[in-house]
Amino acid sequence: xxxxxxxxxxxxGRRRVPQxxxxxCELTAITFRNAVDLHRHDARESRHAEILASYSDDExxxxxxxxxxxxxxxxxxxxxxxxxxxxxxxxGNESLGQYFTPYxxxxxxxxxxxGEQTTALDNQPFITLHExxxxxxxxxxxxAEAMDSVGLNxxxxxxxxxxxxxxxxxxxxxxxxxxxxxxxxVVHGNTLTLEEFDVWPTPAHVLGSWETKLRTHRSTQRAxxxxxxxxxxxxxxxxxxxxxxxxRSAA
Numbered sequence: 001x002x003x004x005x006x007x008x009x010x011x012x013g014r015r016r017v018p019q020x021x022x023x024x025c026e027l028t029a030i031t032f033r034n035a036v037d038l039h040r041h042d043a044r045e046s047r048h049a050e051i052l053a054s055y056s057d058d059e060x061x062x063x064x065x066x067x068x069x070x071x072x073x074x075x076x077x078x079x080x081x082x083x084x085x086x087x088x089x090x091x092g093n094e095s096l097g098q099y100f101t102p103y104x105x106x107x108x109x110x111x112x113x114x115g116e117q118t119t120a121l122d123n124q125p126f127i128t129l130h131e132x133x134x135x136x137x138x139x140x141x142x143x144a145e146a147m148d149s150v151g152l153n154x155x156x157x158x159x160x161x162x163x164x165x166x167x168x169x170x171x172x173x174x175x176x177x178x179x180x181x182x183x184x185x186v187v188h189g190n191t192l193t194l195e196e197f198d199v200w201p202t203p204a205h206v207l208g209s210w211e212t213k214l215r216t217h218r219s220t221q222r223a224x225x226x227x228x229x230x231x232x233x234x235x236x237x238x239x240x241x242x243x244x245x246x247x248r249s250a251a
Contacts, residue, residue: 002069002085009059018091023051024066025082025171029200031067032178036203074179078145079103082172083136100135106142114146126157126213132191134162137173144180159210160184163191174200183210 009020030044052060073081080103087100121127131140140160147154162173162184170188177184183204189196204210 005062005066009062017089022168025168027063028067029171029174036206080136080138083138103138106139110142110146129158129160131162134164134173135169137176155181163187163189165190177202183208
């Protein structure tokens with residue numbers, strides 16, 4: 001259904017499916033972020049209006065339907081739903097070698113990884129995960145599923161920093177992690193050169209005061225405090241205001 005809605009918004013050939021898909025991901029990401037984050041809120045609202053201005057009223061009305069369809073997919077279970085759709089539409093960028101890992105492979109790797117981390121999680125309040133080339137976020141979704149399968153709450157026990165050079169990939173990952181209510185910052189940047197163009201904190205990151213938790217975690221590690229003390233300090237620290245600049249919250 002989502003694929004049909006995307007194709008219907010090509011306007012009879014006036015625009016290509018890749019553009020509609022990119023617009024859908026960006027519109028959805030802006031909608032989710034602006035619900036909780038005041039940082040550069042007005043600039044994103046202007047961008048949202050700019051995108052919609054090129055669509056007819058009927059086409060604009062389809063975008064909320066697309067969001068509803070995507071939410072239904074996530075309600076059915078874990079999966080790289082946007083990545084699967086992206087590849088099924090043949091949108092991969094061959095010049096960039098952009099081929100998303102099949103979710104079955106991501107799932108296998110995640111299960112192997114979480115099997116090595118369960119003991120570490122027993123001794124600290126949370127772990128940090130870094131994905132230097134996140135694509136659609138499939139590997140991170142698979143890791144969340146692996147944690148869930150062994151009874152670990154990924155919404156509280158892991159914080160993610162995800163990076164990608166492709167802006168649409170950043171929006172895809174941000175939307176997926178938002179729908180999983182996973183604390184993360186998704187960076188539009190270049191892992192190799194360490195350039196950063198934009199940073200997208202998920203609602204779970206903002207509402208969960210993860211800036212404070214990460215700062216406390218880093219400071220206690222430097223001071224040599226125990227994980228238990230770190231967890232207590234993080235719990236007692238005041239929440240960071242939503243207007244804070246989130247431009248660096250990597251673990």
